[in-house]
Amino acid sequence: MNFWDYIGNRHQQLLADAYQHASAVFQCMVVATLVGVLIGVVSYRSEWAGNLATLTTSTILTIPALAMIGLLIPIVGLGVAPTVIALTLYGLLPIVRNSIVGLRGVDPALIDAAKGIGMSRIARLVKVELPLAWPPILTGIRVSTQMLMGIAAIAAYASGPGLGNEIFRGIASLGSKNALNQVLAGTLGIIILALIFDAVYVLVGRLTIPRGIRV
């Protein structure tokens, strides 16, 4: 059975896996974005809090994915829970770091102007600082998504959802006639998903970054 026959035979299973993969990454990204931006907003104004947030999230990123999921299994069990927790934690760093950099990068003269015309702290944040920091934050989200696409494959180790199942199945049955096809299908599927997500982010950027600050 060649690769294309394999795809033809198993396309339903593959599509289901791909959908679950995408859905898991997407949901984790939403949570990671909300938490990440929140951490950024809370910490960017103080030197040490910002550094602490960046340091913590980058430390999380250095934990090997397999180990992280392995460590989570005894605590939260198998399946979706360890996947979501691990992915969300891994997704934080680029978002937190870019939020802090973006918020700190807003021209102090503009903050001064915003205060001077009588904007409250919340109004300044919502109407001036976050919109101006949005392009770097979006870049952080993009990087996070690409990263999570790959890491999500490992979720299959904890019986999680997604294309990782194909890859793990293939690796487990190495030598059988479909092993290579399985690994290949899973890997290519992840790459394609990543490209689609990236294209969507370009579109999101077009729609959400005001024309006045678009590069």
Added chain:
Amino acid sequence: MSETSTETGTGTAETPASTTGATIELENLTKRYPGNSDPAVDSVNMEIKAGELVVFVGPSGCGKSTTLKMINRLIEPTSGRIRIDGEDVTDMDPVKLRRKIGYAIQSSGLFPHMTVAQNIALVPKMIGWSKSKTKARVEEMLDLVGLDPAEFHGRYPRQLSGGQQQRVGVARALAADPPVLLMDEPFGAVDPITRDHLQDELIRLQRELHKTIVFVTHDFDEAIKLGDRIVVLRERSHIAQFDTPEAILTNPADDFVSGFVGAGAALKRLNLTRVRDVEITEYPTVNVDDPLQDIFNKLRAAQTNELLLLDKRGRPYKWLRRGDLMRARGSLARAGTLVHDTVTRDATLRDALEAVLTDNAGRVAVTGHRGVYEGVVDMETLMNSVHELLEADRQDAVEHQHELEDQRSLQTHQAQEGPGGEAEV
């Protein structure tokens, strides 16, 4: 969008007659930064009248900006009181206070992610104006600062020139019709020509609006041009002199102020006087059509060792020295140096001085209608005139000083005697 609406229900498109200025009083206003034994601003007392444009001028780091920012409490004063229109605002909610005070800064401070219209609409929206009223106001403000509303409405700040951005910045500051406008070196970042235009515009605006404007600059010329009164500040925001531009120019209070005014005072005087106001001297002239022998004779007879050669229409053509004709072997076409600069009677003395300085012999021909020769202004005449002008100014200043002193003593007299006098009635 977290602002609470305070709309009063009168949200029609009609804008009320604009608010004119309010008084500003600063009383013992002081700012101390922790870890610094000397205060940045040391006990400033000042009264700014309603509708007045007051310029704070001083060297960098003298605390002029800090003083300005304490008025809208971007910098909280350590001690002292601020009163606007008689109302003590020192403990008022700063956000509310700032909505009643326009604020324009260097490099405009426009938000790059908002259009021109959105920038201008910010304050009116925050204080709860209706959509239609805000919209009408935006158009009105653009019009006021000399930008075509239809053209500029939807543009982003980066699509504007520096001067246009600054205009929009002023429009935003004035949008909610505040009685007081604070301007922190607003024209510091634009090129000199644009700055000149913007200054003219501000003068025109102020004539229409009569706001109380506090303007910070380190450029004394700008202060002279704009200010109804000027506050010259030295370090720690100590007031060196608070007076009209004329008084400061002609009668600086001390060495610091005169150092700040500098040599500029005399030069500025030159700008205010025209060539027609000074004595124009006669000069021996000959015409290109005169016979060569006559020219030789005149050259020999003249007290100056130079003649001015006029062309057929009587316009200055060449300066002829005694030796020139000999060297050119009697040919007028080759002799002498061409006249390359002349001034009219309407030129300022500064222009005349410029011409005299560039001419190696230190004089310039004055021309009248169609460039016809009328006389000559030389270095000596200019020097004498300037001396006379400055002397006259000085006398004016002394008189002004006396008047002030008289007034003051009268006031003190009244203050001392007044209550007693009433008690007798």
